[in-house]
Structures are given as C-alpha cells and as structure tokens.
Amino acid sequence: MGADKKTVLNAVHREMGARMVPFGGWDMPVHYGSQIDEHHAVRRDAGMFDVCHMTVVDLHGERVRDFLRYLLANDVNKLQTPGRALYSCMLNPEGGVIDDLITYYLADDHFRMVINAGTTEKDIAWLREQAPAFGVRVEPRFDLGMIAVQGPNAREKAGPLLPEGLREAAAALKPFHAATDGEWFVGRTGYTGEDGYEIVLPEAQTEALWRALAQAGVRPCGLGARDTLRLEAGMNLYGQDMDETVSPLAAGLAWTVAMNDERDFIGRSALEAQKAAGGIPRFVGVLLEGRGVLRGHQKLFDGEREVGEITSGGFSPTLERSIGFARIAADAGEALTVEIRGKQLPLRVVKLPFVRHGKAQIEI
C-alpha cells in the first residue's frame, strides 16, 4: 500500500527524528528513536500522538439520535447530557463490524463521531447510505486536526495550552466526556489505558499545539508505542481483532452491544441468531510464559487440537513479556500452546486488561 497521504504534522515528525512508515495509506511516525521509551513515557509521565489521520464526522439533523440508535450496536440513549461519549461498533446486516468508533452527544441535533483512518471511505459511504431515511446530514471534517495527549501527567501539561475559554471546562471533564469552544474540542478519552485528552482543533493550529506540548515536556510517540499501549490496555484494533467478517460477540465486545430492550439496530437479528446457535468463539488475553514474541495469526492448540489464533500480539514493555489477544473455540481449555517457528510454547489465558493506569493487572 502506498503512503501518499500526509498529516499536517508530517514535516514536524521528520524534524523531530521520526522513522516514518506507511500505515493505511498514510505516511506516519512509527517511533522517534525508541518505541519502548515512548511507551514508558505514556505510562509514567506524558506522551502525544498524531491522530490527524483519524476522521471526525459531524452528524446533523432533528432525528440524529434515532438515526444513531438504528446505526450503532451500542445505544446512544446512554448519552443523556451534552458532551458525553460512547464507544460502539457499527455493524453490517450480517453482524460483522464495519468499524469501531466513539460518538459524542453535542446537541439534540448534532452528534460527532471519530472513526478509524483506514475505514474512513467505506464508513462515510455507509453513513450516507443510511442517513437520508432519517434526514441526517453527514459532514466529514477533513479541516480538523487531532492530537492525543496521554499519561498520568498529560492533563496537567496540556491544560494550560488550551484556549482560555476551554481550560476550566477541560479541567472539570469526567472520563468519557468532552467540552467544546468554537472549533476546539477536548475529550477525556484515549487509546492507551491512561488518563488524558484527545484534542480536536483547526488544522492550521495543530502544529503550534504539537510544538507547545513538546516544550511542556510531552514526549512525541509513534504508532509503535500506540500499539503496545492499547494492547496492554486490552483495547481492540480494527482490522486485526475484528473486521466485517467477525461478530463483536467473538471479539470481546459483547459489553458494547446493547440488546436488552427491543431497539432495532443494523445487525441485531444476526447477533440474536448467533446467540441462539451458541458456540460463539471466546476472545481472551494471553501471556507467553517463556521467551518469544506473539504475533497476529500464530496458531493456538489445546493438546493436539488447533483451537484458534492470535489476533494481536506483541511485547509488553510494562510486563517485559509477550502478550496478545486470541480468538479460540468456545470449548477450548485453559492450558494452551502457541506455535512459533515450528515449536509449541505454553501460554496462559488471562483476564484483560494487562495494564491499567500504569499498573500491571496480572501476576507474572
């Protein structure tokens, strides 16, 4: 895949010593020297990520809430005060995941979504196919930049750099809430398992904020650290842990599917059929007991029987062990092995997440 698309921060990354790699058609920083040091900076202090490649989509219309209740597997009726955010999957009629995203309730006729970079085109096409029936206008905001500032000291370091009119509201934000001031938008959300902000702002002001954050001691971090942080935090990655052929029920995302009431949403009947049929694969955290590194698509065995595969794997800098997610048969046991370069190595099935707020959640 080519990497012709560049975020507004591309030149700044190069200036700051980034190694650039192609990612979903974008030319993005993978690290600025050491991925492991960047990972630790986020766990212990503060780091920042260029997430301008992700897409903000504004949805306008009187019936936007009804639209989203039909479109998403999670129920936006959980959002009752403006500024609240909800994580959800957007499903196809077969119950596969088109994308996972965050939706913010801004006003009764205005919701905002943040969608993945690699899925942007198909997501917008899907939204535009479904929206007219509800009179909803779909407005992708390619004019906005986005920086994620994450870590125990992230909010303290980023706070003073926000526009004056936003500082107080941002400081008062509870987790999974957002505040706005003009085109600036600050959510207390993230993809690392640490506290922090995701800041949306006009593209023209993005570089100045990035530089100011660096001045304030926030470490630039690449996609490499972003991946190990989200893996430790037990957060799924679209395209690896689930895609259009995978049910959220088989991707550890049953908690995001609201189907206790009668609400009709796209994919519901397929999920009901899966539940009725039973045998839905389990999605689990796994820890490699010995040396080696887990990677996506490595096969898992329960004795002689192949029971599934690793969906995401890598090295956990916090635990100094290899960790991963795996999708395994519903009736697989707990004593599994993984095949790495022809050898069977013992794995431990563990409860997710591996790490939260800087602390290991499992015993090594």
Next chain:
Amino acid sequence: MSNIPSDYRYTKTHEWVRDEGDGVVAVGVSDHAQELLGDLVFVELPEVGAELSAGEDCAVVESVKAASDVYCPVAGEVVEINEALVDAPETINSDPYDAGWMFKLKVADQSEVEGLMDASAYTEHCENEEH
C-alpha cells in the same frame, strides 16, 4: 547515516562478519539493520557445534515490530554464541558491532569471507535500498 566500520565485511541481508584470527569470524547484524528493526526484545541463537551453510537461516532477532531471520554469511561450524544477548537483546541496538555480536564461526572456506561486501560496497547497498 548509520555506522559502518571499515574493517568488517557485510552481506546483502545486513549481517556483518569480523575476522577473529585462526580461521574464526564473529557474526552480528549491522547498525542499519538494528535501526530498521527498532527495539529488540528477543534473540534466538544457533547451537554451538552446529554446521551451517552460507545463506542458511540460523538465528532470529525480534523487535517490538517484527521478527527477522538472521542468515549465516559463510559456511562453518558454530564455536561460540553470545549468551548475554538472551537476557539483554537490546545490546544489539546499543552496540551492534561489538557487545552485540551473535555467534562465532570456524570458517570452512576463507575465500567465502573475501567474497563478502566491504564497507564501501555495503554503504552503497544500504543507500540503494533506501530509494
């Protein structure tokens, strides 16, 4: 530009070879290779006594990003391995040409060593790969 010592020999697959005297060479991966791989977290070494042929995959280095095979630069018998790397694979990142050596070979045919790239040829090889 990465560091390329002038008295070493190199392969296209980014291993280096250093003459240790008495027909023995040390083998490791180049600075360019460790830079491309990123932080290393795992190393698998060949066994002492193994008879290796040139081009055979004989070791693995894994970084936070990816696993990569290490190919034996010349035929020979493994006479020593750098066990310290097993607990500290990051040594290859910090000191690829010295403390980061991976294994030593008793070379079967010295002319194979002469046939490897010298520093200037390897420098050119790396530059070409980047374009």
